[in-house]
Amino acid sequence: MLNSESLKYDFERGLLEEIESAGKIIKVRAGETIFDAGSLVRYIPIVISGAVKVTRPDDDGKELLLYYLTPGDSCAMTFTCCMRQFPSEIKAVAEDDSELLMLPTSVTDDWIVKYPTWKSFALQTIRDRFLEMLRAIDQIAFQNLDERLISYLKDKSKATGNALLNISHEQIANDLATSRVVISRLLKKLENNGKILLYRNQIKILSDL
DNA sequence: ACATTAAGTGATT
DNA sequence: AATCACTTAATGT
Numbered sequence: 400m401l402n403s404e405s406l407k408y409d410f411e412r413g414l415l416e417e418i419e420s421a422g423k424i425i426k427v428r429a430g431e432t433i434f435d436a437g438s439l440v441r442y443i444p445i446v447i448s449g450a451v452k453v454t455r456p457d458d459d460g461k462e463l464l465l466y467y468l469t470p471g472d473s474c475a476m477t478f479t480c481c482m483r484q485f486p487s488e489i490k491a492v493a494e495d496d497s498e499l500l501m502l503p504t505s506v507t508d509d510w511i512v513k514y515p516t517w518k519s520f521a522l523q524t525i526r527d528r529f530l531e532m533l534r535a536i537d538q539i540a541f542q543n544l545d546e547r548l549i550s551y552l553k554d555k556s557k558a559t560g561n562a563l564l565n566i567s568h569e570q571i572a573n574d575l576a577t578s579r580v581v582i583s584r585l586l587k588k589l590e591n592n593g594k595i596l597l598y599r600n601q602i603k604i605l606s607d608l
Numbered sequence: 609a610c611a612t613t614a615a616g617t618g619a620t621t
Numbered sequence: 622a623a624t625c626a627c628t629t630a631a632t633g634t
Contacts (some may be wrong), residue, residue, distance in 0.1 A: 599631055
């Protein structure tokens with residue numbers, strides 16, 4: 400069940416054995432919080448199956464979507480903050496029912512020096528997430544809301560591998576840090592242009608979005 | 609049948 | 622683009 404296939408990275412044998420013995424597989428249901436902002440992270444999660452949504456809460460309880468994690472991905476933020484037991488700056492919630500491989504930070508710290516492939520895996524994930532964050536910043540700074548909404552819908556359907564999204568306008572508004580009314584109007588426009596279909600709590604993405 | 613929640617819409621800032 | 626105020630539609634009890 401646990402192999403390099405599910406990790407999407409070829410680690411050396413010794414490391415794989417250590418991962419096998421130190422790691423725990425946990426299953427989370429859609430909507431379950433994996434870790435919250437402000438909490439100390441003692442595990443590095445790697446997504447085995449499903450999808451995880453990573454958000455950044457702002458001062459007044461609103462949340463801004465940062466990125467999705469899909470199988471094989473890990474979270475760079477946990478790499479950077481848990482190494483020194485800093486509290487998490489972000490929040491991770493299961494998007495779908497998911498399986499996560501949890502690696503205690505007590506052992507992963509040693510792996511950095513022990514296993515070159517682990518080190519490059521760590522650096523690679525940090526790099527990947529960093530690029531994703533740049534993209535997110537780009538969107539906020541330079542894109543209109545309607546463009547952000549479109550990439551939001553695309554990302555989400557890619558993360559869940561489904562053209563039918565189970566989400567309310569309100570939740571989208573939350574993720575994009577805007578109001579529901581605005582989202583409703585933009586979605587209506589997209590529907591009129593034949594890009595999507597709207598239902599209650601569901602949005603169907605059509606191929607030419 | 610009624611209450612609750614999601615979505616649609618015009619008007620105002 | 623945000624907010625308000627209000628309507629309409631869908632869903633749960």
